Amino acid sequence: MPPTHQHVHEQLTGNAHDRSGHRRRDQAWLDARWNDETTRVLVVAGSRVAPADQTVGWLSPAQAPDGIRVLLGEHDGRADFAVLTDQSYAGDDWVGLRGLFPALLADSTDATLVFHAIGLAEWHRATRFCARCGQSVHPAAAGHELVCDQGHQTFPRTDPAVIMLITDGEPGAEDERCLLGHHARWPEGRFSTLAGFCEPGESLEDAVRREVGEETGVVVGEVTYFGNQPWPLPASLMLGFTGRAVATEIECDLEEIAHARWFTRAELRTETASGAIVLPGGVSISRSLVEAWYGAPLPGSW
Incomplete structure (x- = not known):
């Protein structure tokens, strides 16, 4: 059954895993759990993982390659780890987070674990030196910290x-409209x-108004909170809002948004059914925002 406007972001925020943060410095416990036959390991090569039977490919510790060992947490007595390794380890069929969306949408059980693992993988890839002294850093706390020699x-x-x-318009009225944009780098028809991003010293509501205006x-005018979604591409938390327009004339900046429409x-x-426009996939909070306003699932997705 296709997802409805019961919001996919609830799948990613309502089924949080136990991260076992208090265990991250307990090396004896970490070693014991790594050697437990029930333990699962998700290998992240660069930012890609191996698919398996419409889900993600978990391995046993014995099958995992060398790399940065990250504790993801525990569930019902079973420990979950990730191993972060070089992107050259990935096979031809390995996929990034966007390629996993259909599997995560069909079964959200592992979704927060995958977001956790890929978010840390992106951080480790981007953070090679200490921002205070410039020295190289090494992982600590089961992959959740980086520490330099100082x-x-x-x-x-x-x-x-x-x-x-x-x-814009009377809520629920036949002529009420929503605003969608087409990014300058996107294929034709994608909206x-x-x-x-929120800037320093700025409230979230003001960030909504500023970004739409720019x-x-x-x-x-009025801005209302909708929900949130982790988005480790590379390190964002997407905070969803709805807003009401008080002036509707469109003048796109042409650098980010090439075209926008009501x-x-x-x-x-009509246009999603014909394929004239294509909306984001169902795992995105963007899709949830649109379908919540529309009132039902819509066809097509990237």
Whole structure:
């Protein structure tokens, strides 16, 4: 059964795994769990993983290659680890996070574990030197810290990003419209909600108004929180909002948004059904925002 506007982000936020953070410095416990026959290991090569039977390919510790060993957590007495290794280890059929969306959407049991592992893999790839002294860093705390020889600690970062569906007109009315944009680098016909990063000293609501104004010229008034979603590509937390337009004239910046349009529900239904426009996949909070406004699933996806 296809996902509905019961929001896929709930699959990623309502089924959190036990991260066992208190065990990350307990080397004896980590060694014992690594040698336990029930333990599972997810290998992340660069930022790609091996697919297996419409899900992700877990291995036993004995099957895992050398690499940075990361504790993901425990579930029902079973430990889950990731091993982060070089991207050259990946086979031709290995896929990145976007390639896993169909499997994660069909079965969200492993979704938070995969997001956790890939988020840490992206951080380890990007963080090679201490930001304070410039020395090389090495992993600690079961892969959740990086430490240089001077003892300076570096922790994973998460960048807050807003993603928003802006609407115009009487809520629920036949002529109510939503605003979608086409990024300058996307293939023709691909549309999505607008998004952008929160800047220092800025509230999330103001970030919504600023980003929409900068990218499309549309002026936003009321902003309402919708939900959130981890997005380790490479290190974001997507914070979803809806907003009401108070001025609807579009003037795109042309650098990020090449084209933006207002859609009624009827137009959105017709054009997604014909393939004239294509919306993001169902695991994205963008899709949830659109379908929550529309009121039902829509056809097609990237």
